[in-house]
Amino acid sequence: MSVAPEHLIIAPIVVPFLAGALTLIYDERQRRAKLAIGLLSCAVTLLAAIELLARSKGSDLTGGNDIGFYLLGDWSAPYGIVLVVDRLSAMMLVLTGLLALPALIFSAAGTHRQGQHFHAMFQFLLMGLNGAFLTGDLFNLFVFFEVLLAASYGLLLHGGGEAKVRAGLHYIAINLTASLLFLVGVSLVYGVTGTLNMAHLVQLVSGLDDDQRPLFQAGAGIMAVAFLVKAGIWPLSFWLPSTYAAGAAPVAALFAVMTKVGAYVLVRLSFLIFGAHAGASAGFGSQVLLAGGLTTVTFGLLGVLASREMDRVAAFLVMISSGTVIAATGVVTGGGPAGVLSAALFYMLGSTLAVSAIFLLIEPMRRLGGEAELITDEETDDYDDPDDDPRPEMVLAFPGTVTVLSLAFGVTMIASAGLPPLSGFIGKLGMVQGLLDDTGRDRWAWGFITLLFLSGFATLLATMRIGIRTFWGSEAIEPPRILALEFAPILLLVGLLAVLSVKAEVTLGYMVDTTDALLRPTLYAEGVLGAPRAEDAEVPE
Amino acid sequence: MELVLSAAIGVLAASGVWLILRPRTFQVIVGLCLLSYAVNLFIFSTGRVMLGVPPIMPRGGFVDPAAYADPMPQALVLTAIVISFATTALFLVVMIASRGLTGTDHVDGTEKLP
Numbered sequence: 001m002s003v004a005p006e007h008l009i010i011a012p013i014v015v016p017f018l019a020g021a022l023t024l025i026y027d028e029r030q031r032r033a034k035l036a037i038g039l040l041s042c043a044v045t046l047l048a049a050i051e052l053l054a055r056s057k058g059s060d061l062t063g064g065n066d067i068g069f070y071l072l073g074d075w076s077a078p079y080g081i082v083l084v085v086d087r088l089s090a091m092m093l094v095l096t097g098l099l100a101l102p103a104l105i106f107s108a109a110g111t112h113r114q115g116q117h118f119h120a121m122f123q124f125l126l127m128g129l130n131g132a133f134l135t136g137d138l139f140n141l142f143v144f145f146e147v148l149l150a151a152s153y154g155l156l157l158h159g160g161g162e163a164k165v166r167a168g169l170h171y172i173a174i175n176l177t178a179s180l181l182f183l184v185g186v187s188l189v190y191g192v193t194g195t196l197n198m199a200h201l202v203q204l205v206s207g208l209d210d211d212q213r214p215l216f217q218a219g220a221g222i223m224a225v226a227f228l229v230k231a232g233i234w235p236l237s238f239w240l241p242s243t244y245a246a247g248a249a250p251v252a253a254l255f256a257v258m259t260k261v262g263a264y265v266l267v268r269l270s271f272l273i274f275g276a277h278a279g280a281s282a283g284f285g286s287q288v289l290l291a292g293g294l295t296t297v298t299f300g301l302l303g304v305l306a307s308r309e310m311d312r313v314a315a316f317l318v319m320i321s322s323g324t325v326i327a328a329t330g331v332v333t334g335g336g337p338a339g340v341l342s343a344a345l346f347y348m349l350g351s352t353l354a355v356s357a358i359f360l361l362i363e364p365m366r367r368l369g370g371e372a373e374l375i376t377d378e379e380t381d382d383y384d385d386p387d388d389d390p391r392p393e394m395v396l397a398f399p400g401t402v403t404v405l406s407l408a409f410g411v412t413m414i415a416s417a418g419l420p421p422l423s424g425f426i427g428k429l430g431m432v433q434g435l436l437d438d439t440g441r442d443r444w445a446w447g448f449i450t451l452l453f454l455s456g457f458a459t460l461l462a463t464m465r466i467g468i469r470t471f472w473g474s475e476a477i478e479p480p481r482i483l484a485l486e487f488a489p490i491l492l493l494v495g496l497l498a499v500l501s502v503k504a505e506v507t508l509g510y511m512v513d514t515t516d517a518l519l520r521p522t523l524y525a526e527g528v529l530g531a532p533r534a535e536d537a538e539v540p541e
Numbered sequence: 542m543e544l545v546l547s548a549a550i551g552v553l554a555a556s557g558v559w560l561i562l563r564p565r566t567f568q569v570i571v572g573l574c575l576l577s578y579a580v581n582l583f584i585f586s587t588g589r590v591m592l593g594v595p596p597i598m599p600r601g602g603f604v605d606p607a608a609y610a611d612p613m614p615q616a617l618v619l620t621a622i623v624i625s626f627a628t629t630a631l632f633l634v635v636m637i638a639s640r641g642l643t644g645t646d647h648v649d650g651t652e653k654l655p
Contacts (some may be wrong), residue, residue: 191587
């Protein structure tokens with residue numbers, strides 16, 4: 001165990017990568033082995049993420065703000081690529097792990113049988129997500145974005161069919177264009193500053209010449225467009241509802257965290273590059289983020305009200321959630337109270353879990369409403385052979401199926417609408433509290449508060465309408481067949497929401513410290529640039 | 542030299558944007574290719590335009606950095622080319638699948654009504 005502690009940082013990237021590569025060796029008929037490898041990899045990644053989270057809290061000696069580094073190839077910081085784990089990235093790693101495990105379990109109920117290489121793409125998507133959260137280098141960020149996008153193209157198309165291909169065509173075209181913009185932005189930033197290391201940028205940004213600064217800001221702005229596309233910010237988000245609605249349930253459930261990658265990068269970079277230390281560039285783009293976030297929430301709430309189908313409602317809920325986080329980022333980078341961001345991060349955790357649970361609930365609820373046939377009946381199994389085990393017959397026959405399903409739906413509804421006592425309410429309350437202090441400085445604060453309430457109201461209205469139609473208006477006499485494999489992940493996510501609400505004080509405290517660390521980017525920069533090389537470290541023999 | 546390079550990037554980017562906005566999938570993919578050429582040239586140019594200078598410095602002693610090209614953008618371009626090549630190939634597959642499933646090469650999968 002002598003190498004483990006410092007190499008743990010790269011585990012969330014390497015473990016899914018190896019697991020994904022390993023599943024490629026197995027034949028499509030050996031789905032159980034693939035599933036086992038996938039589950040093992042998800043569990044190991046989640047454990048590693050939790051350990052990293054515990055470490056990033058640090059001890060009292062370090063002021064509760066420990067940043068971990070991993071120098072790839074042992075090159076010292078500005079020259080090589082560095083992986084950085086701090087509170088924010090550790091939190092995102094844990095969130096991804098918590099979403100991946102239920103989604104993978106759910107896929108075992110049928111989705112992973114609908115096409116080839118589901119498990120490999122799932123693992124590569126995880127690798128891309130974790131890498132994007134961990135990297136401290138702009139170009140490396142681009143590479144991990146491409147890894148996760150390439151895997152997401154495959155996952156979206158998994159299962160085939162006209163709707164998926166049609167949505168996939170738009171999704172791929174949009175993301176390819178966004179990636180090109182990302183490259184333009186990165187190369188502009190490199191052309192001006194001569195570095196791609198985020199920590200190095202922190203130190204260079206205040207000393208830029210006045211004739212170089214507009215070019216640097218243009219580069220950062222072009223780069224931000226690429227992240228705003230990922231985050232689903234209006235008017236760059238028209239691809240989002242049809243894409244998320246077209247994806248298979250476990251895929252969409254994992255996609256719920258993909259918009260958060262865009263939000264994460266925006267949070268990270270706006271504080272690192274355009275924080276208070278940035279001199280003339282401080283607060284650059286904060287108004288755009290705020291306005292973009294608010295219009296996204298508006299668009300999302302209108303979309304939620306206008307949608308009749310559950311999957312489209314869920315897709316618009318994704319937009320509301322990421323719009324809120326982006327708007328909160330805009331408020332805080334513009335000089336607003338830090339409490340808004342910590343509450344928004346807390347809200348993001350809860351709403352992502354809730355939306356993910358809704359995506360998983362869609363399929364069982366359709367069966368209840370009699371809208372769609374059982375997925376296991378209509379699916380075509382191209383790889384079936386006599387040796388393959390029969391479909392899992394773990395049917396929950398007790399009449400409580402409908403009750404449990406409706407309770408789970410109720411919990412996710414309350415959590416995403418922001419009603420007490422669940423986590424959504426606590427997050428929104430925190431944001432409103434912070435914004436009320438800010439009304440004197442920022443004239444948009446009242447608008448933000450109004451939208452927070454309105455979006456919750458719209459969510460409640462739309463989900464309640466669907467709930468009434470499905471659970472009370474159902475004409476099905478017999479309770480539907482729902483596999484235990486489908487129930488377990490839903491209940492897992494609902495349980496996580498409950499834990500998040502009960503442990504709100506601890507979690508919110510973590511977020512407050514996270515925001516505190518974000519507001520002091522020079523500490524991050526000094527830490528990364530001063531990260532010791534392994535060669536120089538003393539070897540205790 | 543700078544003028545020729547920037548004109549080339551500009552023409553490629555403009556043609557690419559125009560083609561991406563066209564309704565046929567083939568036009569979109571050609572547009573994406575042109576746009577990625579423009580971006581690759583652009584990345585290359587951020588290392589400053591220099592003629593006949595090597596990107597690798599000799600070992601030891603004092604070296605004048607002005608006499609050497611920046612190797613970093615060249616490495617970035619290489620990565621960007623590989624990645625955009627792979628994603629374009631993937632897009633091509635989806636495009637052909639869409640053509641087969643919908644029977645049209647319109648990006649929306651349906652012909653606009655006359």
